[in-house]
Amino acid sequence: MTRKTRTIELKIPSEHGYEKMAMQVAAELAEMMGFTPERTDDVRTAVSEACINAMEHGNTLDGETKVFVVMTAGDERLAIDVIDEGHSDPPDSEVVAPDLEAQFEGRLPPGGMGLFVIKSLVDEADFVEPELGVGNQFRMVIRLQGEGVA
């Protein structure tokens, strides 16, 4: 049976904590689509990290800005776009594993893990051309039969 594509849109403030709103909605949607609890947890964390990146980097935690989250549920996949207002350019698409050794030794400040975690948890994740022509648009795709990380 072919299901209709359904889209849910959210607009959240660029303030720590509100990423949980997007995270909970994405998790509910993933459950409705039939994702396993483990994959739903992956979706939850990926959405949270993408929203935090958008708030902190794309919107520089400016309280006047918003993060837009567009979730598109298809037959076999969930696509989630996280869009900021473009206060900074997107990072390099090449993502390397965080150097925790350097962080534990104090040679690097703690952090820089979000994008790596997202890319590890979902089937596709990258910045795409912003459909609105402004801001940064980060797209994640999670397939119902996806690989994920065990």
Next chain:
Amino acid sequence: MSSNLKIETRTEPAAPVIELYGDLSADGEDQVKEAYAAAVASGRGAVLFDLSNTAYINTSGISVLIAVAMEAKKTGVTVLVAGASPHYKKVFDLVRFSSFVSMFDDQDAALASLG
């Protein structure tokens, strides 16, 4: 949005146990560091963080634990982490946090490791 983290600390014979309830994120940094400083003042050489009741952890929260573990390393204190859910254990493994800090399924296993 204010921190949604509650912390309870109690002292077991082997080490102080810092139990985190709610969210472990950047907003809880000061609370976690204060709890660690108070726990380490007990004079024991180890501190256990229990995440059994931590419903939400993001990578900023992991960075908070890294900062605490860095501080601990400088002063010869062992930091242990217990009780992370299978999902968050996976995230800790992904970023290799668990290569630098010993992680356990629960408090009992962590405290037993201290002898």
